[in-house]
Amino acid sequence: MREYVVAVVGATGAVGAEMIRVLKEQKFPVKRLVPLASEKSAGRQIEYGGDEIAVKTLTHSVFGEEGVEIALFSAGGAISAEFAPSAAKAGAVVVDNTSHFRMDEDIPLVVPEVNPEDIRLWKNRGIIANPNCSTIQMVIALKPLRDLQAIERIDVATYQAVSGAGASAMNELMEQNKAVFTFGYDQIEPKKFAHKIALNLIPHIDSFVDNGFTKEELKMINETQKIFHDKIEVAATCVRVPILRGHSEAISVRFSKPIGAGEAREALKKGEHIVVIDNPDKNEYPMPILTSEKDEVFVGRIREDIYDKRTLHMWVVADNLRVGAATNAVRIAQKWIEEN
Numbered sequence: 001m002r003e004y005v006v007a008v009v010g011a012t013g014a015v016g017a018e019m020i021r022v023l024k025e026q027k028f029p030v031k032r033l034v035p036l037a038s039e040k041s042a043g044r045q046i047e048y049g050g051d052e053i054a055v056k057t058l059t060h061s062v063f064g065e066e067g068v069e070i071a072l073f074s075a076g077g078a079i080s081a082e083f084a085p086s087a088a089k090a091g092a093v094v095v096d097n098t099s100h101f102r103m104d105e106d107i108p109l110v111v112p113e114v115n116p117e118d119i120r121l122w123k124n125r126g127i128i129a130n131p132n133c134s135t136i137q138m139v140i141a142l143k144p145l146r147d148l149q150a151i152e153r154i155d156v157a158t159y160q161a162v163s164g165a166g167a168s169a170m171n172e173l174m175e176q177n178k179a180v181f182t183f184g185y186d187q188i189e190p191k192k193f194a195h196k197i198a199l200n201l202i203p204h205i206d207s208f209v210d211n212g213f214t215k216e217e218l219k220m221i222n223e224t225q226k227i228f229h230d231k232i233e234v235a236a237t238c239v240r241v242p243i244l245r246g247h248s249e250a251i252s253v254r255f256s257k258p259i260g261a262g263e264a265r266e267a268l269k270k271g272e273h274i275v276v277i278d279n280p281d282k283n284e285y286p287m288p289i290l291t292s293e294k295d296e297v298f299v300g301r302i303r304e305d306i307y308d309k310r311t312l313h314m315w316v317v318a319d320n321l322r323v324g325a326a327t328n329a330v331r332i333a334q335k336w337i338e339e340n
Helices: 014-025 062-066 077-089 116-124 133-146 167-181 215-228 261-269 322-339
Strands: 004-009 030-037 045-048 051-054 070-073 093-096 127-129 151-160 233-240 247-255 274-276 297-304 311-318
Touching: 004 014, 004 062, 004 077, 014 030, 014 045, 014 322, 030 045, 030 051, 030 062, 070 077, 070 322, 077 093, 077 127, 093 322, 116 127, 116 322, 133 151, 133 215, 133 247, 133 261, 133 274, 133 297, 133 311, 133 322, 151 215, 215 233, 261 274, 261 297, 261 311, 311 322
Parallel strands: 004 030, 004 070, 070 093, 093 127, 151 233, 274 297
Antiparallel strands: 045 051, 151 247, 247 311, 297 311
């Protein structure tokens, strides 16, 4: 099998580090790993394949100098906007984990289990966009059901872990948790979030727009429609919750024709990278603690609506750092290799 020179931009960040772990676990055909980060992180050592690799400074020329063929970006939208075109110009295919390119008409937005055929559009600009973490797990869970019947509307409420806001957000939660037990909670001032996150829920992720939704909620709406190539009605409420890792979603989906809960359950069991845990009599259902560091989407609480037989409800959980970011990016690269 041919091997590739792979760069990870943002290699010292939470998602970048996870990308490197997934590359190793998936036995990705890496000829040489090129970890890239800001100048302040240059020289740090990254372990890969038994070797210690020095992090290099991200520059416009480094992709050509290092012969990079695949570049995985996860260092923020501004960094992707500036440097991803340089990587593509140097001949690399870029898989970008930020929101910067997602809604560009000529850039594919891909979840390999759902719309792998869109990868061919990478030739437009040399870039493939990785969707929002919450969107990814939702569309993976909906794909087997959409294959049964057309979807008319999706209503989703998310329960998103603080790791979706980065390592500093995880540290903030841990520090606030400690303050609870040292009686210093009242003196803690939030930094990463608008309010304290320990012992709390915050129905506010990203900034609000004029229609009352947040940008995070609009991402789920717009990205779902782009991935499915369908103007499905979508409404989202995105909530930050005080756990470190794993996003959960309560999803209600209305189909063009009824789908029974049993039929849905069987279809989901056959879905790609889906695990069904749905035994309420035994208190068995997906929870973030069960999905941490896993590469599957977990689905349970599958039930028919009491009033509308065309509507199903379900509970969907996945590791946001892996399924919602690193694993999806690596799977895009794997699919790109198959296609090219």
